[in-house]
Amino acid sequence: MNAEKLLKSLNELDGELVLEAQRPPASRPFYKQARFYAAAAVLLLAAAAIIVKGLLTGGRLRELSADEGQSFTARLTPIAFSSFKGEMRDAGKRISEQMRDHQSYMSSLPTVYSRSFDSCAEAVEYLGYDGLSELPFPFYVSSVSVSASGERSYGFLTPQFSGSQDECEVYGMDICILSQYDILNAETGFIFASEGVRILTDANERHAADSVRVYDSFAVGRDKDDPNSYNIILQSDDERIIEQTFYDYKAQCGEICRIAISHFDAAEPNDSISCYMVHGGMLFDLHLTYYKKDAERALDAMLEWVDSFN
């Protein structure tokens, strides 16, 4: 089979789906619209919120008010590109080549160059930055990727280091995790990252949950009053989120991290947690999506990750 035959095969698609895709979003059936779920889910979520709150207030977590919860200020350490000694130094050259060879029909971004590795250690070696040890991750890592993005005028902008793993066993759950840390490049003073994350917590429901996606994102901007401090703003463009709660957590290493729990409407089987922590001048973040019934175990996994930093 080739791509043409694959496209022809799609002609057998169910007629209802063909018509549904043709309709503008507003005319999709009401029962498929998020606001229906939001309305239907209020009572259930209220109950879930009480349970989760009970879980969180017993430890080193401090619930934040809505005003103070969405963003936090952290001191990131700008790292000069010259501090990277590994092969990653060639990323700018690779990006230039990609931009030269890019064709308009390609959906890939020529400004992004990625390499995948089998372990964190290999990825760290590729970066060649002394201040970076293996990603403190207590779970088995099946693959790690490093990506760099750049523009023609700069040649090279922001190195990002992403670790990801698929379907590993954590606390008896089947779970997918994406963790990432972003290194602020001194030349630009600005980083932005947005990641799609998907966590499955029950092997038996894996197939059904395969369609679940959570998009959390954050933006980092230099504080106008303090050039060494940065405002990290947590945000999400996922319209299915109907409530977010924020917490501070003091990790064993003494760092304060910010945790955001996103509650989805009852029609979605999952909720999600995102955690952001500055350690060694770098921003680390971890995202978990879990079945609502697994809230406690997901939080345990999150806190274990946070406490594994030395």
Added chain:
Amino acid sequence: MMMKELPKRENMLEASENSCEPRIDLRGVLLRLAENICGKGEAAAECVDQALRLHERTQPCTQSGAEQVELLKTVRLFALERAIAIAAPDRSAEFASIKAELELELNSVLPKVPDEDVLIEGHTVAALICGFAAELDDDERAVFLQRYWYFEPLSAISEKLGLGEGKVKRLLAESRRELKKYMKGLGYCQ
């Protein structure tokens, strides 16, 4: 007994046209689909006319969803066959782009997948691919089908669904990766 004269087909169509509420520009939809695949020009219009003749409709106005689907599928098939048959430079840019992005992601699995009429565990490959599309979440499926069923440009999908173009790209990349994983799960991998 006197047989009642059947109304002429044209009259039936007029009656049908008058009863179309809400009225949609189905011909416009069909033509756009054909043009997305085999480019603007006579070929696209011919695909539409050919499909309408096949379905015995001179005016593409109908209330029946099933008829709309049949027309859309027929136009899509005719247009695809033309686009595949004609020389690459004559295809629409969107068709070439879509073909390239699928091959880029799926080049390790597609050659291992048999033609669509082959049964796998009782299902044709086509049924399995369509099953994959049906299981995507709403946003992802909308984007996936706009791109790979209706062959819409990224900018048009972005505008139609009210999503940023970056998010459209991201959702498409996600679904292609999922499709690859799905096909690998069926045993097609290198």
